[in-house]
Amino acid sequence: MIAFLFTLAASFGVSTTGFAQGASLPVDDAGIVSAGESLYKNNCVVCHSVGSDVVVGPGMKGVNERRTQPWLLSWIKNSQALIASGDKDAVAIYNQFNKQAMPSFAFSDEEIVSILTYIKSAESAAAEAPAAGATAAAAPGENVGTDAIGAVGGYLDIILVVLIVVLIVLVVTLLLITSVLKNYLNKNKQLDEYDNEIVNQRFDFSKIYKSKAVRTLVVLIFVVVLIDLTLDKAMGIGIQQGYAPTQPIAFSHKLHAGEHQIDCNYCHTTVYESKSASIPSANICMNCHSQIKAESPEIQKIYKAIERNKPIEWVRIHNLPDLAYFNHSQHTQVGGVECQTCHGPIQEMEVVSQYAPLTMAWCIDCHRETPLNTEGNAYYDNLVKLHESTTKSAFTVSSNGGAECSKCHY
Ligand code: HEC
Ligand code: HEC
Ligand code: HEC
Ligand code: HEC
Ligand code: HEC
Ligand code: HEC
Incomplete structure (x- = not known):
């Protein structure tokens, strides 16, 4: 009995040390992977790609090799503490990513190992099948669906054009051949009445209409056009996404928020x-531009606005x-959601575009997926x-009523 307990303890000990040293991950266990x-x-996925x-x-590719498992466990549980x-x-990595705090996750070791x-x-999977890898790498954000649909839509357009061209070429060649044959027969052959009728008959539309091949072709083209139109509609839902109008002054977030690292809330x-986040008034620009680049024509526009009091x-x-x-x-201060989660990499945008x-589905999806930070708040x-x-399941924003109509609709 004692011997049994001893072996049990020993094997347990072995397995935990193996675990702590980052033993190989159970990639073959489909349950753990899923x-x-x-x-x-x-x-x-809102912040990391698997590529x-x-x-x-940072992308998660190679993270299991880059870091030890104990390091990953403590990082994911509480990166700020680490x-x-x-x-x-x-x-080092915190500084490299401009000191953006990654949220803490109250996961068990097993849960984190399953993520890893x-x-x-x-x-x-990406190494084995490059095509599948491309979709996996594109996983972050909402864009995947529309991108995929966009690609299919693009292919359909090409197929459609090719089909039409082939069809026209076919018709033209057939017409040419018949006219050549007709001429030949009329000139060189002695035709009896019956043959003559056939050779010189008028173009018969009903025959074309009855032909099986033509019917299938027409139906095929119809279906392709229909699918193409439906996909266009489907893409139209997110029509404002990517909207990036030209602004009256060539203001660059890449320069200000990126290179010069000015805090978002210095201006907003x-x-x-x-x-509301607020858009900065010209006075805020003047804090710096009364000195910096004062002679630049773009900066002169700020002065003009102030002169005209507009x-x-x-x-x-x-x-x-x-x-x-x-x-x-509610989102930035209370929820701790980063600007970039909703607005994308603004600090890299020369011109801001809607990311x-x-x-409504976008709002609600996030509410269903995001665990609510309830720590240290007795109310919860x-x-x-x-x-x-x-x-x-986790206590998410929607568990707290974040999917109720009245929360977002007056
Ligand atoms: C709100 C954005 C955000 C979310 C959500 C997020 N992370 Fe991070 N993560 C970051 C940032 C930013 C860094 C870079 C370090 C820093 O600035 O703190 C990072 C760094 C890491 C690193 C270190 C990478 C390296 O190369 O050393 C790991 C590992 C990691 N995250 C895993 C995860 C896992 C697993 C999850 C989900 C359970 C997750 N992160 C969720 C933003 C996020
Ligand atoms: C130096 C001032 C300044 C800083 C710093 C700054 N912004 Fe802006 N931001 C502006 C101005 C001016 C506009 C309006 C012109 C434009 O769209 O480029 C704007 C527009 C925006 C918009 C689009 C608003 C709309 O019309 O819908 C978003 C989103 C935004 N900023 C986010 C950010 C984020 C996130 C950061 C930090 C990473 C940031 N900004 C830092 C000045 C600033
Ligand atoms: C905290 C300081 C600061 C604030 C506030 C600021 N800027 Fe700037 N801005 C800079 C710096 C630094 C540069 C880069 C100058 C250089 O390239 O030498 C710059 C460059 C520019 C340029 C490019 C000028 C050129 O011709 O190269 C424009 C345009 C500009 N800012 C517009 C704005 C506007 C509009 C605002 C107000 C919404 C604003 N800035 C607020 C610091 C600031
Ligand atoms: C990136 C994730 C994310 C997105 C996208 C998002 N939200 Fe939220 N939202 C949150 C989080 C997290 C909270 C909880 C904040 C807290 O109270 O801790 C929240 C809370 C709220 C609340 C308060 C809910 C309550 O129970 O009091 C409202 C209202 C709300 N969001 C509206 C919206 C609307 C409208 C949109 C879309 C335009 C949206 N949210 C998009 C993450 C998100
Ligand atoms: C949960 C998603 C979410 C987060 C996080 C978020 N925004 Fe927004 N932002 C929005 C939405 C949605 C709008 C459109 C609001 C509207 O039309 O009423 C918006 C609009 C804006 C605007 C245009 C002016 C306005 O208030 O309508 C600016 C500027 C802006 N955001 C800056 C920021 C900055 C800076 C941060 C980070 C400190 C940030 N946002 C974080 C979702 C978000
Ligand atoms: C988390 C926030 C949120 C919740 C919860 C929510 N909505 Fe919405 N809803 C939105 C936003 C944002 C829009 C506008 C975006 C758009 O036009 O797609 C919208 C648009 C709508 C529209 C107009 C659609 C259109 O095509 O113009 C209707 C109707 C609507 N919601 C009904 C509901 C009902 C019913 C519920 C409860 C079951 C609900 N919403 C819950 C955020 C929310």
């Missing part, structure tokens, strides 16, 4: 306190319909307990 995939898609593209944070402890790698396993398996002063007429990009209520401070679709204690007694 559990990891859903955790990843619900919590990480090497930077979204908000940074505060002075861990060299943690501080999913990342690992997505990598090997109310974004943490109120409903605001600069920036073209509005994001605009929800009046029926919807959206509040910035997210801003549809009972709600969370109640939730956990009924279901195993």
Whole structure:
């Protein structure tokens, strides 16, 4: 008995040390991979791609090789604590990404290992099938669906054009051949009455109409056109996405927020306190531009606006319909959502464009997927307990009523 307990303890000990040293991940266990995939898609995909593209944070490709498993476990549970402890790698990557705090995740070790396993398996899947890898790497954000539809739509257009060209060529050649044959027969052959009738008969449309081949072709073309139109409609839903109007002054976020690292709320002063983010007045520009580049023609436009006592007429990009209520401070200050999650990599944009679709589905999807930060807030204690007694899923924004119509509609 004692021997049995001893072996049990020993094997347990072995397995935990193996685990702590980053033993190989169970990539062959489909259950673990899919559990990891859903955790990843619900919590990480807004900021990380499984490939090497930077979204908000670094691409996850090769992360299991780059870092040890204990490091990854403590990073994902609480990256700020790891940074505060002075861990060299943690501080380095934090600085590299402009000190953007990654949210903490209250996951168990097993859950995190399943995420890492999913990342690992997505990598090997990408290596085996480059085409599948491309879609996996494109995973972040809402764009995937529309991109995929866009690609299919593009192919359909090409197929359509090719079909029409082939058809025209076919008809023309057939007509040429018949006329040549007709001439030949009329000139060189002695035709009896019956043959003569056939050779010189008028063009008979009903025959064409009855022909099976022609019918199938027409139906085929009809179907292709129909699919093409439907896909165009489907893409039209997010029609404002990507909207990037030319602004009256060539103001660059890449230069100001990117290279010169000016804080977003230096200009968008109310974004943490109120409903609206606010667009800076010309006076805020003058804090710097009374000195910097004063002679540049673009900066002269700011001076002119101030002289005439008229605001600069920036073209509005994001605009929800009046029926919807959206509040910035609720998301940025209370929810801790980064600007980039909704607005994309603004600090890299020369001209701002609308990154997210801003549809109702987009709002609600995020509310369903984002765990609510309830830590240290006694108000939530009972709600969370109640939730956990009924279901195993995380306590998300929508568990707290964030999908109720009245929250977003007056
Ligand atoms: C709101 C954005 C955001 C979310 C959500 C997010 N991360 Fe991060 N993550 C970051 C940023 C930004 C960094 C870069 C370091 C920094 O600035 O803190 C990072 C860094 C990392 C790193 C270190 C990468 C390296 O090369 O060392 C790992 C690992 C990581 N994240 C895993 C995850 C996992 C797993 C999830 C989901 C459970 C997740 N992250 C969710 C933003 C995010
Ligand atoms: C130096 C001032 C300044 C800083 C810093 C700045 N912005 Fe802006 N932002 C502007 C101005 C001016 C506009 C209006 C002109 C334009 O769209 O480019 C604007 C427009 C925007 C818009 C589009 C508003 C609309 O019309 O819908 C978004 C979104 C935005 N900023 C986000 C950010 C984020 C996120 C950051 C930080 C990474 C940031 N800004 C930093 C000045 C600034
Ligand atoms: C905190 C300081 C700061 C603020 C505030 C600021 N800028 Fe700038 N701006 C800069 C710096 C620094 C440069 C780069 C100058 C250089 O390239 O030498 C710059 C460059 C520019 C340029 C390019 C000028 C050129 O011809 O190269 C434009 C246009 C501009 N800013 C517009 C604005 C507008 C509009 C605002 C107000 C919404 C604004 N800036 C607010 C610091 C600021
Ligand atoms: C949860 C998503 C979300 C986050 C996070 C977010 N925004 Fe917005 N932002 C929006 C939406 C939606 C609108 C359109 C609001 C409207 O039309 O009423 C918007 C509009 C804006 C505008 C245009 C002016 C206005 O208030 O309508 C600016 C500027 C802006 N955001 C800046 C920022 C900055 C800076 C941050 C980070 C500090 C940020 N946003 C974070 C979703 C977000
Ligand atoms: C990137 C994720 C994300 C997106 C996109 C998003 N939200 Fe939210 N939203 C949150 C989070 C997180 C909270 C919870 C903040 C808190 O109270 O801690 C929240 C809370 C809210 C609340 C308050 C809910 C309550 O229970 O009091 C409203 C209202 C709201 N969001 C409206 C919107 C609207 C409208 C949109 C789309 C235009 C939107 N949100 C898009 C993440 C998001
Ligand atoms: C998290 C925020 C949110 C919640 C919850 C929400 N909506 Fe919306 N809703 C929006 C936004 C944002 C829009 C405008 C975006 C658009 O036009 O796609 C919208 C648009 C609509 C529209 C107009 C659609 C159109 O085509 O113009 C209707 C109707 C609507 N919502 C009904 C509802 C009903 C019913 C519920 C409850 C079951 C609900 N909404 C819950 C955010 C929300």
